Amino acid sequence: MALELVAVFLGFAVPMVISPGPGNTVLALSGARFGVRGTGLFWLGFEIGNVLLCLLYGLGFGALLLEYPQSHTLMLWAGAAYVLYLAWGFFRSAAPGAKPQTVERMGLVSGIVAVLLNVKIHSMVAVMFAQFLQPDRALAPQVLLLTGAFLLVGIVCHFPWIYGGQLILGRFTSDQALRIQGRVFGGLMVAVALHMLWV
Structure with missing residues (x-):
């Protein structure tokens, strides 16, 4: 990749990946609740999911998804339902009589x-x-290069x-603080989830 193309790619990818959105919100909440180490498997799954999507779209299979507009709607609703499922876990940990420390960590599969x-x-x-795909060049090397670059941007930007979630809220570890976190994070x-459906 020419230096000029790298600069253009970074100018596109970094703002897109680091900007607030559902994924970064979930990463921050996990960091706040479980710390960087406790979020490790979820983060790894998140980056594996990014690689899978890059390979899917880069090798042309994404066109199948784009051909059917209902697939977009289905993904929106499924994604919102999944985020609501994660919210339920936080609310459950904040319920009276529940041990707030027992909220389940999100693992590898959850990240994917x-x-x-x-x-x-x-x-x-x-x-x-x-x-960024150039039609006059071999497809596979370009897809691998862009996927690798996107993975590096993801790791650096996520x-x-x-860490911000851990730094800001990670020091509040009493049962009462964790219950409040459970309610706030669930909310x-x-x-x-609502933002995903109506924006």
Whole structure:
């Protein structure tokens, strides 16, 4: 990739990946609740999901999804339902009589699912390949290069969200603070789900 093209790619990818959205909100909330280390598997799954989407769209399979407008609607509703499921976990940990520390950590599969059902990421990846694939060059090396570059941008841009969540809220560890966090985080997840459906 020429240096000029790298600069253009970074100018596209960095603002898109680091900007607020459902994925970064979930990463920040997980960082706040479980810390960077406790979010590790979810984060790994999140980045694996990004790689899978890049390969899917880069190799042309994404065109099948784009051909059917109802697939977009289905993904929106499935993504919102998944975020509401995550919200329920936070609300459950805040219920009277529940041990707030027992909220389940989101693991590898949760990270992959969070990406695959995130319409913002689908749109971002589809636009990336439409802009940066050069039709006169071999497809596979370009897809691998763009996927690798997108993965690096993702790792660098997602870490501040996770660490920021840990830094800002991670020090509040009493049962009462965790219950309040459970309610607030659950409410934020509901807001994210509504945002996904109506924006």
